[in-house]
Amino acid sequence: MVDSPADAESPAVIALGGNTLLGEQGPWTVEAQLEVIERTARHVADVVEGGQDVVLTHGNGPQVGNLLLQQDAAPETPRLPLDVLVAETQAQIGYLLQQALDNELAASPDFLTIVTQVVVDADDPAFETPTKPVGPFYTEAAAAEKPFETRRVGDGERPFRRVVPSPEPVEVVEADEIARLVERGNLVVCGGGGGVPVVRDGRLRGVEAVVDKDKTSQLLGAALDAAVLVVLTDVEHAYVNYGEADERALREVEAAELRTHLRNGEFGAGSMRPKVEACLRFVEGAGERAVIASPEHLAAALAGEAGTQIRA
Amino acid sequence: MVDSPADAESPAVIALGGNTLLGEQGPWTVEAQLEVIERTARHVADVVEGGQDVVLTHGNGPQVGNLLLQQDAAPETPRLPLDVLVAETQAQIGYLLQQALDNELAASPDFLTIVTQVVVDADDPAFETPTKPVGPFYTEAAAAEKPFETRRVGDGERPFRRVVPSPEPVEVVEADEIARLVERGNLVVCGGGGGVPVVRDGRLRGVEAVVDKDKTSQLLGAALDAAVLVVLTDVEHAYVNYGEADERALREVEAAELRTHLRNGEFGAGSMRPKVEACLRFVEGAGERAVIASPEHLAAALAGEAGTQIRA
Numbered sequence: 333m334v335d336s337p338a339d340a341e342s343p344a345v346i347a348l349g350g351n352t353l354l355g356e357q358g359p360w361t362v363e364a365q366l367e368v369i370e371r372t373a374r375h376v377a378d379v380v381e382g383g384q385d386v387v388l389t390h391g392n393g394p395q396v397g398n399l400l401l402q403q404d405a406a407p408e409t410p411r412l413p414l415d416v417l418v419a420e421t422q423a424q425i426g427y428l429l430q431q432a433l434d435n436e437l438a439a440s441p442d443f444l445t446i447v448t449q450v451v452v453d454a455d456d457p458a459f460e461t462p463t464k465p466v467g468p469f470y471t472e473a474a475a476a477e478k479p480f481e482t483r484r485v486g487d488g489e490r491p492f493r494r495v496v497p498s499p500e501p502v503e504v505v506e507a508d509e510i511a512r513l514v515e516r517g518n519l520v521v522c523g524g525g526g527g528v529p530v531v532r533d534g535r536l537r538g539v540e541a542v543v544d545k546d547k548t549s550q551l552l553g554a555a556l557d558a559a560v561l562v563v564l565t566d567v568e569h570a571y572v573n574y575g576e577a578d579e580r581a582l583r584e585v586e587a588a589e590l591r592t593h594l595r596n597g598e599f600g601a602g603s604m605r606p607k608v609e610a611c612l613r614f615v616e617g618a619g620e621r622a623v624i625a626s627p628e629h630l631a632a633a634l635a636g637e638a639g640t641q642i643r644a
Numbered sequence: 645m646v647d648s649p650a651d652a653e654s655p656a657v658i659a660l661g662g663n664t665l666l667g668e669q670g671p672w673t674v675e676a677q678l679e680v681i682e683r684t685a686r687h688v689a690d691v692v693e694g695g696q697d698v699v700l701t702h703g704n705g706p707q708v709g710n711l712l713l714q715q716d717a718a719p720e721t722p723r724l725p726l727d728v729l730v731a732e733t734q735a736q737i738g739y740l741l742q743q744a745l746d747n748e749l750a751a752s753p754d755f756l757t758i759v760t761q762v763v764v765d766a767d768d769p770a771f772e773t774p775t776k777p778v779g780p781f782y783t784e785a786a787a788a789e790k791p792f793e794t795r796r797v798g799d800g801e802r803p804f805r806r807v808v809p810s811p812e813p814v815e816v817v818e819a820d821e822i823a824r825l826v827e828r829g830n831l832v833v834c835g836g837g838g839g840v841p842v843v844r845d846g847r848l849r850g851v852e853a854v855v856d857k858d859k860t861s862q863l864l865g866a867a868l869d870a871a872v873l874v875v876l877t878d879v880e881h882a883y884v885n886y887g888e889a890d891e892r893a894l895r896e897v898e899a900a901e902l903r904t905h906l907r908n909g910e911f912g913a914g915s916m917r918p919k920v921e922a923c924l925r926f927v928e929g930a931g932e933r934a935v936i937a938s939p940e941h942l943a944a945a946l947a948g949e950a951g952t953q954i955r956a
Contacts, residue, residue: 360722398721402714409710410672416736423735423759424728427840427850430759434817435847444821447735447742447757505746509756509830518821528739535747538739 343385343514344560344634345553347546347610348372350391351566352627353425360394366428373432375630380437380519384634387514387556388429388443389549392421392525393466396542400467400494414466414496415528415538422447422524429521443519449505449536450527450543450551456499464542465493480540497541501527501548505536507555514556523548546610554617561614561622562633563607568626570608570640572598582640587615590642615644655697655826656872656946657865659858659922660684662703663878664939665737672706678740685744687942692749692831696946699826699868700741700755701861704733704837705778708854712779712806726778726808727840727850734759734836741833755831761817761848762839762855762863768811776854777805792852809853813839813860817848819867826868835860858922866929873926873934874945875919880938882920882952884910894952899927902954927956 352372355364380386399417403409426445433443465485475482475492483495504510504527513520526543530536546563553561569581572593582590591612599605604624611622625632625639632638664684667676692698711729715721738757745755777797787794787804795807816822816839825832838855842848858875865873881893884905894902903924911917916936923934937944937951944950 362722362724362728365722398718399714401721402711402718405717406710406714409713410674410677412674412736416674416739419735419739420732421735423731423733423738424724426735427728427731427759427761431761431842431848431850442818442821444818445759447739447759449739449743506754506756509754512828513825516824530743536743538743 341385342559343387343556344379344562345387345389345549345556345558346376346562346630347549347564348388348390348429348627349563349565350393352564353390354394356566366432369428370432370435372627373429373436375627376433377436378631379634380440382631382634385514385517386519387510387552387558388519388521389523389545389552390425390429390521390525391545392418392425395421395424396525397467404468413538414540414542415530418525418542419447419528422528425524426521433519437519441518443521444513445524446506446510446513446520446522448510448522448524448527449530450501450523450548451503451505451532451536452499452529452539452541452543453502454531454533454539456497458497458499458541462495462497464496464498466496466542467494469493498544499529499541501543501551503532504548504552504555505530507552510552511556523552544606544610546607547613550610550614550617550619553614553619557618559620560634561611561619562630562639563611563622563624564627564630565604565607565624566626567604568629568639570599570604570624574598574600574604584641584643587612587642587644611642615642653697654871655699655868656691656874657699657701657861657868657870658688658874658942659861659876660700660702660741660939661875661877662705664876665702666706668878678744681740682744682747684939685741685748687939688745689748690943691946692752694943694946697826697829698831699822699864699870700831700833701835701857701864702737702741702833702837703857704730704737707733707736708837709779716780725850726852726854727842730837730854731759731840734840737836738833745831749831753830755833756825757836758818758822758825758832758834760822760834760836760839761842762813762835762860763815763817763844763848764811764841764851764853764855765814766843766845766851768809770809770811770853774807774809776808776810778808778854779806781805809851810856811841811853813855813863815844816860816864816867817842819864822864823868835864856918856922858919859925862922862926862929862931865926865931869930871932872946873923873931874942874951875923875934875936876939876942877916877919877936878938879916880941880951882911882916882936886910886912886916896953896955899924899954899956923954927954931956
């Protein structure tokens with residue numbers, strides 16, 4: 333257990349990447365899923381026992397993909413829209429996380445999983461050009477018959493997938509309630525899968541889109557006056573010249589320098605770039621520090637001793 | 645809008661039956677589902693605007709059945725156990741409810757959907773003899789090959805269904821956190837589908853079972869010191885000699901008399917009996933009053949002017 337110098341009065345928002353929720357290889361079984369989640373829970377428990385309030389967010393890509401695949405396979409059941417399926421994954425993952433965390437932290441108040449809506453702008457250009465692939469792979473013929481937009485994303489027999497918009501998050505609907513929970517010392521899992529995307533046109537209304545979970549985590553961190561945003565992923569740092577002979581791990585980096593690397597296209601669109609963008613937004617706002625690290629180094633990352641430490 | 649004389653300091657626990665979440669006839673589409681949920685939200689909004697704090701619970705039978713059916717249809721996806729699927733339905737339904745309620749009650753704090761675990765006894769005799777049918781119908785041959793217990797529940801080509809235990813709920817894991825939310829004036833959706841069934845053997849562990857939502861609502865009501873438990877269903881009252889020529893609606897009934905009717909087998913096992921049992925437990929405990937009513941009479945039911953009003 334590492335004592336965290338992070339302001340214990342102020343929560344750390346910890347964004348759990350896919351590798352904290354599912355195994356890297358092997359068949360996906362609920363037993364394997366539980367094993368990975370319990371390992372993640374132990375890392376989180378260490379920092380909670382170190383006095384750090386935490387708010388957990390998480391991804392849901394494979395989970396929402398399976399729900400889409402299962403709906404496809406059972407046409408006699410109602411086809412629920414993507415916003416409803418994202419909500420389902422918040423409870424699927426949240427339940428397993430809160431149970432594993434309650435088991436690790438018997439003395440603490442129980443973790444609460446909060447179904448979380450995130451407002452996006454109905455005029456977000458992302459709605460014009462859906463780019464985010466979700467769910468099953470289709471043949472060209474099958475794709476042509478789907479009631480939603482598909483795009484060729486690869487080769488082989490089934491190169492088509494559904495693509496959905498990935499608009500920018502602008503407001504976490506339940507942010508005030510979550511802030512009060514955190515003030516009272518509750519431990520919260522929320523914003524799963526980037527939040528359930530809704531637009532506010534007088535009323536709240538779900539939309540078929542997915543929101544980047546790291547950007548929603550940044551927004552939530554700002555709303556909660558979090559001192560630290562931690563983005564957990566499957567590498568120990570962000571790198572420049574990643575995969576090249578002269579690859580260099582970024583350990584301590586200022587926002588200005590990191591933004592230059594971002595502009596120079598150092599970070600992969602689907603992987604590191606949104607994490608770096610979320611961290612930059614956080615420290616360029618009121619956030620003190622953002623960290624990109626791997627789950628096993630969470631406590632050290634919070635202590636400023638691991639990962640890529642980003643300051644304004 | 646009806647002013648409710650119910651103690652505004654003490655929440656009413658309102659258990660939403662299937663007919664408050666889904667249409668009675670016609671194909672199940674998400675549009676039809678939303679229409680029914682929005683109607684339910686208006687009834688709930690009336691009593692909230694009348695000054696009544698509410699905690700909403702709800703059923704999930706058709707929803708969890710569809711998830712089981714979809715898993716069956718997509719064997720290439722992981723088969724998640726029933727506890728995880730129950731959690732998914734809590735967010736599926738909770739999300740749609742909280743959004744509809746937020747839209748009806750723009751001035752109130754946002755509704756929060758809390759993923760809720762309910763502890764059952766690992767030695768509950770229900771685990772010896774699973775009785776609750778869930779999910780798809782199977783042929784005898786298909787049923788024989790399933791990795792879970794099935795039972796003949798009807799005639800026709802597919803007379804078999806999976807049966808699961810329905811143990812008694814003994815503790816709502818998140819009850820303290822929900823109580824504090826209610827004290828602070830939050831409006832909460834919780835205990836969906838009777839709660840996610842878990843056993844406590846040193847640690848919390850999910851089990852493949854379903855818990856009666858009305859019994860969990862009673863347990864939650866007791867934990868929250870609720871003055872009133874309202875069980876909403878598709879009839880206006882509980883009846884004696886139901887469906888007979890001398891059918892009689894119960895309007896005002898004392899626990900002792902209702903228990904006699906229960907002993908005499910007046911109430912159907914799958915339908916009215918668990919509702920009556922939950923109401924009796926509630927008023928035989930610290931509960932002031934329990935009501936069985938139809939959703940359109942919610943405000944009048946809380947005001948003591950509709951449904952079957954049950955007192956100790």
